[in-house]
Amino acid sequence: MNRHPREHAEPIDTLRLRETPEGIDLGLRVAGPVPRALALALDFLIRGGLYLLLLPLLALADLGIGLALLAIFAIEWFYPVVFEVWRGATPGKRALGLRVVHEDATPVGLPASTLRNLLRTVDFLPAGYALGLAVSLADRDFRRIGDLAAATLVVHDERPATRRGPASTAGQRPPPEFDAATRAAILAFAERAPALADARRIELAEVLTAPRGVRGTAAPALIADWAAWIDRVTPDGRAA
Known part of the structure; x- marks a missing residue:
């Protein structure tokens, strides 16, 4: 990788x-x-x-x-x-x-x-x-x-850039092709991210974000948005 x-x-x-x-x-x-x-x-x-x-x-x-x-x-x-x-x-x-x-x-x-x-x-x-x-x-x-x-x-020691404006509580909907296992991995990553070194966090996040043109410090932020959205929906995909 x-x-x-x-x-x-x-x-x-x-x-x-x-x-x-x-x-x-x-x-x-x-x-x-x-x-x-x-x-x-x-x-x-x-x-x-x-x-x-x-x-x-x-x-x-x-x-x-x-x-x-x-x-x-x-x-x-x-x-x-x-x-x-x-x-x-x-x-x-x-x-x-x-x-x-x-x-x-x-x-x-x-x-x-x-x-x-x-x-x-x-x-x-x-x-x-x-x-x-x-x-x-x-x-x-x-x-x-x-x-x-x-x-x-x-x-x-590169830190994730501070996001401008108020944080979105709803997050961002992940790509529709992500299956249940991928969404579970996104949630697991979001939970572990604070304990990871910055370079490791970016490295792992880019596995999913790089194919979509998102790299560097923006990658963990995008994963966090996806995780926030997933965390707010029920298993059938409707808003909680």
Whole structure:
């Protein structure tokens, strides 16, 4: 089951197909150096604000300095790992609509996140992330050394577009050729959709919507409309 690239994908942030453990090929739009650099800058500012909060500890002389150094170490090394494992991305990445995943599109785990962030010291060499930038520009998926070692990707976390206007409570009638089994599958998908990753939700929805020319974030929305209509009718097809 394959996804199709968007027609208007940016030249630097391109769609890549990755096979999930379930054997489904998901389209992931990998993030290029520009959004990743902006996210890094935001995270730097956030960490800087946290460091400023530690200044009162300096008034405690040697004990305060020791506590401050421990806190700085924890912020510098655990800040990205905690947020990536907990939320899939640091606050800076989330602000830019990015997230970190394994190469098979599954959520990043603790070992991979720890490794990719430990290797930031190598990516930083000789200064200003010069080596990491050079490696990412040479890699088709814009992976820095940490990503290559941890088998991770930074991708755009695409959310379904907000629908304009009031939501339709009646939904939309599905195509007449859909049999009872297909309609049951639509209802099951609508129930499971909130628990699915965005890329997986779009992938599954397009199975039914792609032949009708509906792709991307519009596909789950159309399935939801069909499910709303089906849920409001009796088995013989009359309005409930």
